[in-house]
Amino acid sequence: MNSVELSGGQIIVQFLKDEGIDVVFGYPGGAVLHIYDALYGQEDVKHILVRHEQAAAHAADGYARATGKPGVLLVTSGPGITNAVTGIATAHMDSIPMVILSGQVALPYIGSDAFQEVDAVGITRPCVKHNFLVKDVRDLAETLKKAFYIASSGRPGPVLVDIPKDTTDPKIKIPYTHPKKVEMRSYNPVVKGHPGQIRRAADLILSARRPMIYSGGGVVLSNAASELVEFTRTLGYPITSTLMGLGAYPATDRQFVGMLGMHGTYEANMGMHECDVLIAIGARFDDRVTGKLEQFCPTAKIVHIDIDPASIAKTVKVDVPIVGDVKNVLRELNKLIKDADTVPDAAALAKWWVQIDEWRGKNCLAYDRKSALIKPQFVLEKVYEATRGDAYVTSDVGQHQMWAAQFYKFDQPRRWINSGGLGTMGFGLPSAMGVQLAFPEKEVVCVTGEASIQMCIQELSTCLQYHLPIKIINLNNRYMGMVRQWQEFFYEGRYSMSYMDALPDFVKLAEAYGHVGMRIDKPEDVEGAVKEAFALKDRLVFMDFITDQKENVYPMIAAGKGHHEMHLSSERELA
Amino acid sequence: MRHIISVLLENESGALSRVAGLFSARGYNIESLTVAPTEDASLSRMTLVTSGSDSVVEQIIKQLNKLIDVVKVSDLSEGEHLERELSLIKLRAEGGEARAELKRMADIFRGHIIDVTESIYTVELTGTGDKIDAFLKAVDQKCILEVVRSGATGIARGERSLSL
Numbered sequence: 001m002n003s004v005e006l007s008g009g010q011i012i013v014q015f016l017k018d019e020g021i022d023v024v025f026g027y028p029g030g031a032v033l034h035i036y037d038a039l040y041g042q043e044d045v046k047h048i049l050v051r052h053e054q055a056a057a058h059a060a061d062g063y064a065r066a067t068g069k070p071g072v073l074l075v076t077s078g079p080g081i082t083n084a085v086t087g088i089a090t091a092h093m094d095s096i097p098m099v100i101l102s103g104q105v106a107l108p109y110i111g112s113d114a115f116q117e118v119d120a121v122g123i124t125r126p127c128v129k130h131n132f133l134v135k136d137v138r139d140l141a142e143t144l145k146k147a148f149y150i151a152s153s154g155r156p157g158p159v160l161v162d163i164p165k166d167t168t169d170p171k172i173k174i175p176y177t178h179p180k181k182v183e184m185r186s187y188n189p190v191v192k193g194h195p196g197q198i199r200r201a202a203d204l205i206l207s208a209r210r211p212m213i214y215s216g217g218g219v220v221l222s223n224a225a226s227e228l229v230e231f232t233r234t235l236g237y238p239i240t241s242t243l244m245g246l247g248a249y250p251a252t253d254r255q256f257v258g259m260l261g262m263h264g265t266y267e268a269n270m271g272m273h274e275c276d277v278l279i280a281i282g283a284r285f286d287d288r289v290t291g292k293l294e295q296f297c298p299t300a301k302i303v304h305i306d307i308d309p310a311s312i313a314k315t316v317k318v319d320v321p322i323v324g325d326v327k328n329v330l331r332e333l334n335k336l337i338k339d340a341d342t343v344p345d346a347a348a349l350a351k352w353w354v355q356i357d358e359w360r361g362k363n364c365l366a367y368d369r370k371s372a373l374i375k376p377q378f379v380l381e382k383v384y385e386a387t388r389g390d391a392y393v394t395s396d397v398g399q400h401q402m403w404a405a406q407f408y409k410f411d412q413p414r415r416w417i418n419s420g421g422l423g424t425m426g427f428g429l430p431s432a433m434g435v436q437l438a439f440p441e442k443e444v445v446c447v448t449g450e451a452s453i454q455m456c457i458q459e460l461s462t463c464l465q466y467h468l469p470i471k472i473i474n475l476n477n478r479y480m481g482m483v484r485q486w487q488e489f490f491y492e493g494r495y496s497m498s499y500m501d502a503l504p505d506f507v508k509l510a511e512a513y514g515h516v517g518m519r520i521d522k523p524e525d526v527e528g529a530v531k532e533a534f535a536l537k538d539r540l541v542f543m544d545f546i547t548d549q550k551e552n553v554y555p556m557i558a559a560g561k562g563h564h565e566m567h568l569s570s571e572r573e574l575a
Numbered sequence: 576m577r578h579i580i581s582v583l584l585e586n587e588s589g590a591l592s593r594v595a596g597l598f599s600a601r602g603y604n605i606e607s608l609t610v611a612p613t614e615d616a617s618l619s620r621m622t623l624v625t626s627g628s629d630s631v632v633e634q635i636i637k638q639l640n641k642l643i644d645v646v647k648v649s650d651l652s653e654g655e656h657l658e659r660e661l662s663l664i665k666l667r668a669e670g671g672e673a674r675a676e677l678k679r680m681a682d683i684f685r686g687h688i689i690d691v692t693e694s695i696y697t698v699e700l701t702g703t704g705d706k707i708d709a710f711l712k713a714v715d716q717k718c719i720l721e722v723v724r725s726g727a728t729g730i731a732r733g734e735r736s737l738s739l
Contacts, residue, residue, distance in 0.1 A: 121589060126600050130643040133589070150643060185739065186585055186646040310637035313630065 029076025031103025057087020062431025093421025154189025217244030218282020396452030607726025
């Protein structure tokens with residue numbers, strides 16, 4: 001390609017175009033004005049103006065989770081980048097590819113406590129995969145290339161590029177060509193699994209009598225859903241998933257036993273507790289999954305496939321560790337299993353399924369269907385039906401998030417978009433914006449609560465500006481529901497600061513932002529309202545469901561307990 | 576258990592703080608940390624002394640390897656290695672008897688007196704941490720005015736080497 005002479009600001013825009021980035025979420029300010037000037041009047045890179053930088057990060061994150069491509073945000077120095085930090089940390093905890101372009105004060109001013117100066121590289125260091133400070137416009141293109149490469153390869157994550165204002169000076173133009181390749185001697189993620197380890201894993205897997213497949217977000221990130229389905233179906237083994245992995249294996253399939261962990265199903269958690277071989281795929285043994293470590297899978301030999309060596313044996317010792325990209329490793333395993341001389345013990349497996357079906361028979365997700373109050377689970381069932389299980393669903397954090405995970409049966413990966421690791425309230429609406437921009441024709445649902453939604457409510461304005469017809473399912477119980485639940489269980493009902501007083505009229509609020517608002521307070525109105533809302537294809541509809549205040553998320557394993565110590569409901573303790 | 580870990584990392588601004596930040600964020604111990612550029616100006620070499628159970632040290636090494644600026648990591652304690660620490664020790668040396676005693680002591684420990692005034696000796700002493708500790712115990716405690724230690728640096732014995 002012929003090189004052209006461009007300023008730093010123009011290099012950034014041209015680079016994004018060359019890299020195939022079609023949308024950037026951001027908010028202008030002093031240190032990025034040169035970059036915004038370069039964005040002006042061009043159409044290759046669409047800029048979405050959010051109302052708060054946290055939302056820019058969540059929107060880029062939602063875009064990345066739904067598409068698999070890195071999400072990009074552009075923020076100014078000082079408060080611009082500090083506002084974005086929550087969103088960056090959210091992406092970091094869930095290993096989401098993201099590139100953050102932050103303005104910085106001009107190089108000569110760095111360290112002088114200049115206006116809107118913060119040490120962006122220092123502040124973000126613990127919550128990014130890597131970060132850079134560009135000190136010379138001649139390094140800009142190569143640094144950007146490295147940033148995208150690091151963000152999207154290996155175990156993905158956010159990468160920040162801090163760009164001092166003078167490196168984007170429109171008066172300084174240098175030759176630019178899009179860097180095609182990047183080589184870094186210090187960064188070479190292992191993608192191919194060790195053949196010997198894969199063979200050992202295959203032998204162990206085939207010898208299982210009470211197997212359990214435990215699949216996580218890594219399967220989604222690695223686009224390995226079809227390999228996982230082949231693996232699971234060939235073996236005929238039960239499979240559970242973490243919160244982050246939902247959708248990688250179809251939830252409506254018989255072999256799927258539901259989510260595991262603190263609010264996982266009885267059959268999944270009991271299966272974990274009783275299994276003899278655990279096959280962990282792209283999952284990281286998070287504390288919300290394992291519960292008490294000493295009681296975690298007490299009788300199991302464990303295979304663990306993960307691209308990040310540091311995830312292996314971090315909290316749980318494993319018998320066969322395999323470092324590599326899940327997709328690659330599953331392909332190899334599938335080949336070995338297909339060609340193996342041995343097959344799983346059919347009688348043992350049949351017996352195991354009898355046991356699992358017995359656990360399943362407890363119907364652990366049952367709730368009161370005769371209640372005079374709206375049950376949040378019921379709303380989610382109706383949303384599932386109205387969208388034929390085919391929507392992109394984002395959520396905030398709390399009870400509604402768990403109910404969405406339990407009751408919306410995801411059959412495809414990248415459809416369930418939530419903040420799993422960091423647990424960021426305020427994530428739902430802006431991430432839904434990112435998803436809707438990526439897939440304008442698809443149904444995008446934001447499941448939220450009256451507390452979470454208020455953390456980024458200002459984005460209703462962004463949704464109007466860009467015509468994003470998101471359907472907001474506000475499960476309004478007038479409480480920070482999960483906080484209330486813990487206070488009920490563990491603080492003898494002392495509901496300290498969890499009651500959401502002085503709530504706005506969400507219908508009027510939605511209307512004030514130019515959207516459609518609906519309030520639903522009777523169970524018999526739920527189905528009709530949901531249908532009506534989803535029929536409004538080109539409008540954002542804010543559905544305010546007034547739900548049962550006392551409903552709790554079950555099953556529940558209290559923090560620090562084992563998988564077998566589950567509460568099924570207030571009436572049904574563990575049998 | 577005590578481990579001495581060598582790290583080759585890109586000689587870039589911020590690389591040191593990434594390592595230091597990792598240790599504080601994850602609650603790992605650092606007994607000492609030294610760093611300087613190598614014969615290849617694009618690389619720095621760091622020596623870390625830390626302690627922890629085998630699983631903690633395994634995580635430390637994995638987490639170090641995960642840092643993008645880190646090129647190579649080696650746990651020197653896994654094999655035979657040499658370890659040295661430099662110390663500069665300022666001692667009050669007044670009166671003929673005391674001065675003679677401190678000089679003798681420095682000689683015994685193969686230290687060098689590198690600065691002399693009417694009342695002060697400054698001793699340069701190199702060795703393992705234990706040797707420096709031993710010297711500091713051996714001299715009259717009242718004489719010790721100031722001690723500065725570099726922290727340990729180390730290298731593997733024989734053919735084994737940490738390089739690109």
